[in-house]
Amino acid sequence: MDDHRRSTVSESEAAAPAGGKAPRWRNPCIYVAAGWSGFFVMGVELLGGRLLAPYFGSSVFVWGALIAVFMACLAVGYLIGGQMSLRSPSMARLGILLMGEALLAWPIVGGGDRLLEAIAFAIDDPRYGSLLGSLLLFGAPTLLSGMVSPYAVRLLIDDLRGSGRSAGRLYFASTLGSAGGTILTSFYLVLLFEVNTIIIGLIAISFLIGLALCVFGRGRHAR
Secondary structure: OHHHHHHHHHHHHHHOEOOOOOOOOHHHHHHHHHHHHHHHHHHHHHHHHHHHHHHHOOOHHHHHHHHHHHHHHHHHHHHHHHHHOOOOOEHHHHHHHHHHHHHHHHHHHHHHHHHHHHHHHHOOOHHHHHHHHHHHHHHHHHHHHHHHHHHHHHHHOOOHHHHHHHHHHHHHHHHHHHHHHHHHHHHHHHHHOOHHHHHHHHHHHHHHHHHHHHHHOOOOEEO
16 A cells, blocks of 8 residues: 555656746647647548548548548547657657647648649549648648647646546646637638638748747746
8 A cells, every 4th residue: 555655656757847836828729739739630631621622532441531631640649749749748858749740740831732632643532632732731730730639738747536527627738629629710711712822821820839938937847
């Protein structure tokens, strides 16, 4: 019993941030990062369908391929992000993830049309062409987006007894951001701007949020 109690105390101490009590702004910033990542990934996914349509159509096969790629890459991102969170997680590294998803999304506007055109020319079947195009164009930024939530959960946990509540709030923020990204992108943004303009805006916001986390979170580690 004593050994179990010492183990529990040790784990709780390991989850606490170094340097005492975390600043008041820290947790809200983590929720904003998770919410924005959800917004970002859903915005890119919806716009991805518009990008694929001229080359592969907009049938259920194309949307199925697109959704499958996003779900699979998010799943892998969750695994990697959870493992990565075990090694000295920090706000700055969370910021790097957001900046990384932004940078990896840049090829969507930088050369997406040329890539999709080449794939459509090489693969006649729109099912497999859209699957490969989705993977090459959206796979990397989506994987990094998936890493954000489990990494952010680790930063929130300073007491193992409240870990479930922290995870619930974090995934609430992330999923709410996804819903917001879906509604805002599909109802409004596509009516006001071109697809590439919207994606550039999403990239810029993600990069700026990540940069802010790197600047303000530098040196604050959760041990």
